Amino acid sequence: MSSLFPWRRPLEEDWGARVSEIEAAVVDGHMPDYATARAVANQQLGPREQLRVERLAKRMGKLEAIGFTRVELGLLGSRTLSYLRDPLGAAGLARGLVVSVHEAPYDRVASFAFSASNCFERRLDAVLAVLDEVSFQGSRPLLNRAAEDEAVHEAERLVSAIATAARSKTGCPAIIATLPPPYQLASAETATPGSSARFRLRVNMMLADGAAEGRWLIWDQAALAARVGLERWFDPIAYHSAKVPFSVQLCPLAADGVASLLAAMSGKSARALVLDLDNTLWGGVIGDDGIAGIRIGQNSAEGEAFVAFQDFLLGLRARGVVLAVCSKNTDAVAREPFRRHPEMVLKEDHIAVFQANWDDKATNLRAIAEALGLGLESLAFVDDNPAERERVRRELPLVSTIEVGEDPSFYIERVAQSGLFEHLPLNSDDLARASSYGGRAAVAEIRARVGNYEDYLKSLEMQMTIAPFDEVGRPRIVQLINKSNQFNLTTRRYNDEDVRRMQEDQGLFGWQVRLDDRFAQHGMIGVVIVRKEGTEWEIDTWLQSCRVLERGVEQSIMNSLFQEAYAAGVESIRGRYIPTERNGMVSEFYPRLGFDVVGKNGDGSMDFACAVPRYAPHPVFMNISLLR
Amino acid sequence: MSDREFYLSQVADVIRGLFDEYDGPITMETTARDVPQWDSLSHVRLMVLIEQELGVRFSTTEVQGFKNLGSLIDAVVKHKN
Numbered sequence: 001m002s003s004l005f006p007w008r009r010p011l012e013e014d015w016g017a018r019v020s021e022i023e024a025a026v027v028d029g030h031m032p033d034y035a036t037a038r039a040v041a042n043q044q045l046g047p048r049e050q051l052r053v054e055r056l057a058k059r060m061g062k063l064e065a066i067g068f069t070r071v072e073l074g075l076l077g078s079r080t081l082s083y084l085r086d087p088l089g090a091a092g093l094a095r096g097l098v099v100s101v102h103e104a105p106y107d108r109v110a111s112f113a114f115s116a117s118n119c120f121e122r123r124l125d126a127v128l129a130v131l132d133e134v135s136f137q138g139s140r141p142l143l144n145r146a147a148e149d150e151a152v153h154e155a156e157r158l159v160s161a162i163a164t165a166a167r168s169k170t171g172c173p174a175i176i177a178t179l180p181p182p183y184q185l186a187s188a189e190t191a192t193p194g195s196s197a198r199f200r201l202r203v204n205m206m207l208a209d210g211a212a213e214g215r216w217l218i219w220d221q222a223a224l225a226a227r228v229g230l231e232r233w234f235d236p237i238a239y240h241s242a243k244v245p246f247s248v249q250l251c252p253l254a255a256d257g258v259a260s261l262l263a264a265m266s267g268k269s270a271r272a273l274v275l276d277l278d279n280t281l282w283g284g285v286i287g288d289d290g291i292a293g294i295r296i297g298q299n300s301a302e303g304e305a306f307v308a309f310q311d312f313l314l315g316l317r318a319r320g321v322v323l324a325v326c327s328k329n330t331d332a333v334a335r336e337p338f339r340r341h342p343e344m345v346l347k348e349d350h351i352a353v354f355q356a357n358w359d360d361k362a363t364n365l366r367a368i369a370e371a372l373g374l375g376l377e378s379l380a381f382v383d384d385n386p387a388e389r390e391r392v393r394r395e396l397p398l399v400s401t402i403e404v405g406e407d408p409s410f411y412i413e414r415v416a417q418s419g420l421f422e423h424l425p426l427n428s429d430d431l432a433r434a435s436s437y438g439g440r441a442a443v444a445e446i447r448a449r450v451g452n453y454e455d456y457l458k459s460l461e462m463q464m465t466i467a468p469f470d471e472v473g474r475p476r477i478v479q480l481i482n483k484s485n486q487f488n489l490t491t492r493r494y495n496d497e498d499v500r501r502m503q504e505d506q507g508l509f510g511w512q513v514r515l516d517d518r519f520a521q522h523g524m525i526g527v528v529i530v531r532k533e534g535t536e537w538e539i540d541t542w543l544q545s546c547r548v549l550e551r552g553v554e555q556s557i558m559n560s561l562f563q564e565a566y567a568a569g570v571e572s573i574r575g576r577y578i579p580t581e582r583n584g585m586v587s588e589f590y591p592r593l594g595f596d597v598v599g600k601n602g603d604g605s606m607d608f609a610c611a612v613p614r615y616a617p618h619p620v621f622m623n624i625s626l627l628r
Numbered sequence: 629m630s631d632r633e634f635y636l637s638q639v640a641d642v643i644r645g646l647f648d649e650y651d652g653p654i655t656m657e658t659t660a661r662d663v664p665q666w667d668s669l670s671h672v673r674l675m676v677l678i679e680q681e682l683g684v685r686f687s688t689t690e691v692q693g694f695k696n697l698g699s700l701i702d703a704v705v706k707h708k709n
Contacts, residue, residue: 048645241688248676
């Protein structure tokens with residue numbers, strides 16, 4: 001049987017061993033490494049592997065969700081949604097979420113919507129309501145248009161009440177499932193007022209309109225049912241014997257659809273799509289076949305498929321997804337089709353970052369992420385070559401490498417199915433966000449143009465603001481403390497309460513650091529916590545967002561820190577580097593900033609110190625406001 | 629090994645996969661009551677897994693009416709022939 005998840009990587013050979021390792025850690029109460037755990041869930045699982053991942057997800061749900069985003073999801077159904085519970089856990093893991101499911105008791109739709117009772121009794125991040133035709137009251141005699149109008153209005157009142165209740169009782173948006181079509185008697189059913197087929201179409205349109213107005217979100221169950229086929233989606237035996245609204249066998253797929261929506265709500269959708277060139281955007285190898293030899297456009301079936309794929313990519317771009325190129329090619333050769341081939345849909349202007357060289361793809365993907373100011377997790381990658389895909393998966397497990405296969409006719413299907421570009425109803429905020437990406441891409445271009453790095457930094461017109469911890473900043477401070485893995489010297493995690501206490505603690509101070517430049521507001525990009533021990537200060541925590549590397553951020557903060565230390569009569573500042581699997585990039589942090597090694601500890605950590613009078617301020621190219 | 633025994637061994641595999649806390653015997657006489665995790669909710673899941681694994685499809689009456697694994701195996705044999 002073919003996999004439910006063809007866009008995921010085929011099951012790894014040593015999958016079982018890898019899962020066993022993670023299971024063992026979880027049983028001992030340790031949250032597994034984010035990328036590793038996500039990767040084992042994000043594969044073409046068969047029924048048995050699926051069960052194991054569901055069980056793993058259930059156990060992980062009881063631990064603190066380090067790395068993963070925790071989502072509390074309420075389920076409200078007019079039939080039983082119990083069979084979604086475990087698959088939702090597994091689907092969440094594959095998308096970087098730890099999903100805790102809270103299921104309303106059977107058939108509480110009306111009481112949740114219209115009465116004061118609250119079957120969830122807690123705050124949630126989303127309530128998913130899967131209603132079917134029986135949830136909607138009102139009789140619809142055939143050919144009575146007015147009665148049908150009234151029934152649709154009635155349905156809207158119910159959905160509206162669910163959305164209001166979700167907001168007021170659980171503090172979250174409602175996600176409403178669209179209705180799959182019924183088995184249809186005749187094509188003319190949709191032209192027959194009062195018929196089930198027509199009613200469901202109208203309800204779906206009503207749901208779509210409400211979602212466009214921001215009244216609720218939709219999970220397009222109807223589209224998913226169409227994709228797999230109604231005969232597979234609807235299982236009449238399970239419906240009658242267990243009140244299951246759709247096939248239990250397909251629950252993992254349904255759960256994945258919901259999880260992609262939750263991921264989009266949590267800001268985890270892919271923001272950039274990185275594309276290989278040869279046999280990904282056109283047929284053949286530009287370096288060998290030349291511009292006249294590659295297959296793109298109406299000269300062949302394959303060429304048509306590539307044009308269709310490029311059209312699809314332009315549609316993604318119109319929705320704010322950044323397109324980038326990563327190809328093993330000579331730059332000028334790789335750009336030629338974009339410039340000169342009349343059948344190319346994509347032009348150079350559409351590509352924000354163009355990395356064509358002979359470096360390996362992992363290196364180039366890192367460069368693209370950096371140029372765009374995005375984390376690796378925001379990148380999706382499409383390459384027809386399975387060996388390249390495998391290599392990128394191994395080296396950059398956070399990048400979503402889509403299993404597009406090798407036949408260009410299926411590229412669109414796989415990219416769409418992946419759900420990586422799931423988005424909420426687009427609004428003007430999204431447009432603003434898209435322009436912020438545009439801004440970052442512009443930075444990359446400037447960087448390429450401005451040969452001198454100093455001039456480049458000056459051209460950014462950066463403004464840094466350093467402020468003490470405060471109430472407003474705390475949620476983001478806590479988030480950074482618990483999420484940052486790479487540019488993090490000590491990886492010490494503190495919760496909201498810890499940070500609140502720090503705000504009042506006279507023995508230490510915390511800094512939140514923000515950065516703007518002429519292209520974008522990056523928001524809070526750094527957190528520093530310093531413990532004051534008499535004439536010596538100890539840097540307890542120093543972490544930065546990886547979105548703004550190589551810009552002199554750490555130099556600027558360190559200059560300010562020594563300035564403060566000098567003013568306070570402090571003699572020296574100490575710091576520690578505690579190595580983890582993820583923070584190798586800062587192993588040389590202290591030496592580079594002028595600190596000397598003063599101790600090596602048994603656990604591999606190292607202590608550094610720098611006497612205040614000996615500190616030589618680093619040249620920096622930004623304005624700094626230090627608020628006290 | 630007879631067909632019935634062969635199917636039972638396949639079904640036993642599925643049962644142990646789904647009900648990981650159960651390590652008692654699995655025979656033709658086993659019923660849902662013998663396996664603590666086997667409730668009405670997981671029953672549906674089990675039926676689906678057995679259907680997937682053995683390539684059969686039980687009828688509406690069958691999924692609710694199995695007396696014990698023996699009668700389930702009877703249904704499997706019937707669908708296989």
